[in-house]
Amino acid sequence: MKIKKEYIILAVIILSLLLYLSQRSTDRTLYQLPKMPEISNSDLSKIELAKNTTIVVLSKEDGKWTIGPKKYPADELKIKNMLDVIGKLSLTALVSQSKSYNRYHLDEDNRIKVKAFDKDKIRREFDIGKAAASFRHTFVKISGDERVFHARGSFRGKFDKTVEDLRDKTVLSFKINEIKEIRISKGKHKMAFNLTQPSKEVKQTENPDDSSQKTEPIKMLWQTAAGKNASSTKINRLLTTLSDLKCEEYVSGQDKDEWKEPIFTLLLKG
Numbered sequence: 001m002k003i004k005k006e007y008i009i010l011a012v013i014i015l016s017l018l019l020y021l022s023q024r025s026t027d028r029t030l031y032q033l034p035k036m037p038e039i040s041n042s043d044l045s046k047i048e049l050a051k052n053t054t055i056v057v058l059s060k061e062d063g064k065w066t067i068g069p070k071k072y073p074a075d076e077l078k079i080k081n082m083l084d085v086i087g088k089l090s091l092t093a094l095v096s097q098s099k100s101y102n103r104y105h106l107d108e109d110n111r112i113k114v115k116a117f118d119k120d121k122i123r124r125e126f127d128i129g130k131a132a133a134s135f136r137h138t139f140v141k142i143s144g145d146e147r148v149f150h151a152r153g154s155f156r157g158k159f160d161k162t163v164e165d166l167r168d169k170t171v172l173s174f175k176i177n178e179i180k181e182i183r184i185s186k187g188k189h190k191m192a193f194n195l196t197q198p199s200k201e202v203k204q205t206e207n208p209d210d211s212s213q214k215t216e217p218i219k220m221l222w223q224t225a226a227g228k229n230a231s232s233t234k235i236n237r238l239l240t241t242l243s244d245l246k247c248e249e250y251v252s253g254q255d256k257d258e259w260k261e262p263i264f265t266l267l268l269k270g
Contacts, residue, residue, distance in 0.1 A: 031094050033149065034142050039087040039116070039123055046117040047082060049159055052109060056163055058082075073168040081158045086116045086124055089151055095139060096148040104139035104148050105130035111141075112159050128156050164249060172245040174268070179239055181269035192225040193235060242268070 047058040058074060059066055065074040101107045106129040116124040129139035129148070137150040182193040197220055222230040 033091045033094065034145060036089050036091060036124075041080065041083040041087055043118050044083060044086065044116050044123060045119055047079075047086070048113075048115040048117075049161070050113040050115075051111070051160070054162075056161070056166065058166070067163055067166055072163070074166050075168045078158070078161065078166055081155075085153065085155045085158060086114065089124065089126065089140075090153075091140070091142075091149045092137060092152050093150040094147055095150055097146070099146055101129075101141070101148070106139060106141050106148060112156065114159060128159055131156055167250065169246040169248070169250075170244075171247050172242050174243055174270075176236070176239045176243050178270040179268050181267075182235065182238075183265075183267040183269075185265045186263065193222050193230050194225070195220050196223050197221075242266075 045060045049056040049058075057068055058079060059071075061071075065076060065079045066072060067074050096104070102110070105111065106127050110129070112128040114124070114126055114128060115122055125143035127141040127143075129141070131138050131154040132150060135154045137152060138155055140149055140151040141147070142149070180195045184191045222232050222235045224230055
């Protein structure tokens, strides 16, 4: 009888443990993730990025993104990368409800606060923390919700930018095959090159009246102002460098009018 009682007690303990573990497991996953409907990039016209006391405002005007009150042209690819994250923000798991934001870099000193607008209406607002250890997720906090979530992707670096980082660094951009004339001057020294078309050469067949005579493909040549052939290889190399010329950074504190004596002057004509 004593043994029977022990078995009953043991069975009750086991059932209690199973019930506890089952309930505990259920409690751990019994939460709802905030719904984050997708937003089209074209629906957003302004982005505000705030980190500490620094606020960067990006605005879209006539289809082009600009930065701040001075309306610097923005790097379109970097803006697109931000818009893709904002519009497709996907929460995958609840991480914390403890409000210990500093461990996730979601505290006031480290977070990046993002606001995305459609005109004057806020369409999405959230804080970006550091990347998770796997670098496949980023810690985020949604406006109006004190919890910390995992968002799909490692994207803090796409938003952790200064005005200088976001400016379009393009100095020159053109199609090489559209350039027909180059003029270079340095002080009193000047050079000019023109893309010219040599005379057409026709291969003669045995029958001079044969209408099927073939014309050799025309190869354009670069020539100097004196009519001498120039090195097409060197000129094409120069044009390739200039066709997508970008600067490392912009000079600040000086106006364009202050630069009166250029070292070289280059004129390209199409």
